[in-house]
Amino acid sequence: RRRDSAAAGSPIQPIIKDVGEIYSRLLDHRPVIQGEIRYFVKEFEEKRGLRELRVLENLKNTIFETNERVLPKCEQAMQDNLSETFKRLQAANAMIHRLQEREYEARKLQADKVMAREEKCIAHWEEFMKEQQNKRAEVDEEHRKAMERLKEQYADMEKELAKYVSF
Secondary structure (H helix, E strand, O other): OHHHHHHHOOOOHHHHHHHHHHHHHHOOOHHHHHHHHHHHHHHHHHHHOOHHHHHHHHHHHHHHHHHHHHHHHHHHHHHHHHHHHHHHHHHHHHHHHHHHHHHHHHHHHHHHHHHHHHHHHHHHHHHHHHHHHHHHHHHHHHHHHHHHHHHHHHHHHHHHHHHHHOO
16 A cells, blocks of 8 residues: 555656556557447448348349249250250261171171182192192102113213223
């Protein structure tokens, strides 16, 4: 209590009071912020009125109209178009299947032709090889006969030469 009574009559009292006022004016912003909030709410309620409510109501009506009218129309159009598209896809699939079958048949026919040509070439080659064997045998036989004739000729020539050597 002594301090209170001493501070009450001291010259520091006005300084403390001034510091408190400076603090509340410079650093304590609560009253200013509360005033601004009250002003903003008042302006918002007065000027904007029920505009947001009307916007939300319009939005609700638009969504309701979309759900009730536009969406069923879109679904029906989609079903109709999907049905038509599905039919077209089935027709295209059938056409592709027929084309694949034709291509398969053409390839099979081509493969059969190639096999027939290969078999014909193989038969021709085997015939050619047999003919070559026969010709080789004929040439070997002619060569053997020619060798025998030459041996006989040289044997005759040796006999003739032997006659002349005895002189």
